Amino acid sequence: MSTRVRIDRQSPEVYSAMTRVVKVVREQATAAGLDRALLELVNMRVSQINGCETCLDTHWRAGTAAGVTPQKLALLPAWRDSELYDDRERAALAIAETVTSTAGPHLDDEQYAAVRKDLTDDETSMLIWASITINSFNRISILSRHPVPVRDADGRAAPEEQS
Structure with a gap:
């Protein structure tokens, strides 16, 4: 038996508030002109840096659904x-x-100015917020040790792993 506290289950009101923040960030990012594929690249890169297997599993599927090529995800x-x-x-x-x-x-x-030449103020703000939120969810999943199902080649969870 794991002694890990699944903080999303232990404190559902806080977790629910976090998911609402993500929803607002996605809505505002879309309104600012950022597409879902770009946001999923950000989610994947942050999750790679943090080593969050749960978020990597979630966002490679979301990324491909949003049109990110497998090659872009791999590289x-x-x-x-x-x-x-x-x-x-x-x-x-x-x-x-x-x-x-x-x-x-x-x-x-100088680097910040270079980054900003391709982004509006709203896009910059929303990319920072998107990065903050995925970092938060990485920490929730890593510390809670959320399980990742074994998936087949099409990304479907194996029947014995589904919950």
């Missing part, structure tokens, strides 16, 4: 070296990594 750790990512995606990923790796290098003023 995401090497986005700086790949020509697959456009300027907006690069700007979004730079923001996501800066929000996530607070102990690492930060965007200096």
